[in-house]
Amino acid sequence: MTRTALITGASSGIGAEFARQLAARGMDLVLVARDKAALSTLAIALGDQHGVEVEVLSADLVVPRQRERIIRRLTDPEHPIDMLVNNAGFGLPLQFERNDIEDEVRHLELHVEVPMRLTHAALGPMLQRGSGRIVNVASVSGFIPRGTYGACKAWMVSFSRWANGKYSRRGVTVTAVCPGFTRTNFHERMGLEPGREGVPPWMWLDVRDVVAEALRDVARGSGVSIPSFRYKALVALTRLVPAGTASRVGERGR
């Protein structure tokens, strides 16, 4: 049914896993990230293995002119994009008061402004065709307050729920995927070695399980996807416990 997916932050982590699983289902891909070499390696491997077409677009999404190129590709009527996966992101230390404000603003741009702009651009053609999937990689910290990262993810969860309610009747679904701690290189990029993130082992998820469950929820047209029973239970609990307790939970780990 769905033919071409555009994935941001596709060079590693959850983005690369979306690329692998969608290619395995026979979808053509447009991979977006800054790291062109990593994208090319992934693209060749997926093309060979699954016989799908894989385009590589290296771009820094917080640079307006580079982002414009992605938006042009996203809205190209000759080569329609059926699925947009907003996944690009990075983490900052939780010491908000000590972080450089320009880093915080870049963080906000990449986590909120960029997906909002890409969603806005993708929606027009998708609504015209009467079909499309928008997948926003958020986090369980959208439910459990955790610095500006959690706040950005709360934006995504709130927006995706609303947009899914509004646009799914017109054939376009919007799903916020909310993983818990997932084994990718995300924490390593923050300078935290595996095993030293301050998170108990049972809280770690496998990236393949996360993406497979997310894609099932996307296919069902869910507004929110919380992969794994463990985290579903944890999020259900946060609706019942006082906000102060939930905030203290959000202080755990990195």
Place this chain on the structure above:
Amino acid sequence: MARTALITGASSGFGAEYARQLAARGTDLVLVSPEESALAALAEGLRVAHAVRVEVLAADLLHAGQLDTVIQRLTDAARPVDMLVNSAGFGLTQGFELNDVHDEVRHLHLHVEVPLRLMHEAVRPMLQRGSGRIVTVASVAAFVPWGTYGACKAWLVSFSRWANGRYSGRGVTFTAVCPGFTHTDFHVRMGLPRGEEGVPGWMWLDAHRVVAESLRDVARGRGLSVPSWRYKALLALTRVLPVRLLAVLGRQGA
């Protein structure tokens, strides 16, 4: 309470009401808004009625140079600001796909990036002094999916809760105030005359009561303030109601 409060969006609505109630408690004020003549009139009235010092800072917070002027005042060591009230905001119609994306970005900047920058600047001197109050006007829309407006308010609620947990032990409290529909000029500015907003009469709150109740919650150091028992009850309901139903509710009204 605070000796000097800086209030954004002070020329009307909640901002002006915070100015009136804080002045009545003897707090000196710095009023910020692009509406210079409205600010000047309000300032003169408050000086006469309450014998407090009132500065007027006419500034468009979306203009980088003018925002810098406000930041300079906020961080002036010789004249410390004890309380920051983030109240500036505006509404867009809910047709996200039809709105100009530049308007959506301006909306995001005013509702999230500006308070992020102001809070970041305010928190360090407050932590150094070991005391400070940061009050952010959010909305119950943070809890009920409600377009990009609700998403921005979800950012503010998530961040305020977390920051209050993190910094209140060091003397600086963060409170997200979440009013329901309140009679101010907010809806009129969106082009919706009074009585034609599509909202039942019982759901309307009085701005005076909202601000009075929120200031009690600020004094108690609460991370979240939901004025009026009606909306407290409604919010409790959102914790148990299915998310799909909330998305439907979020499409009601303006």
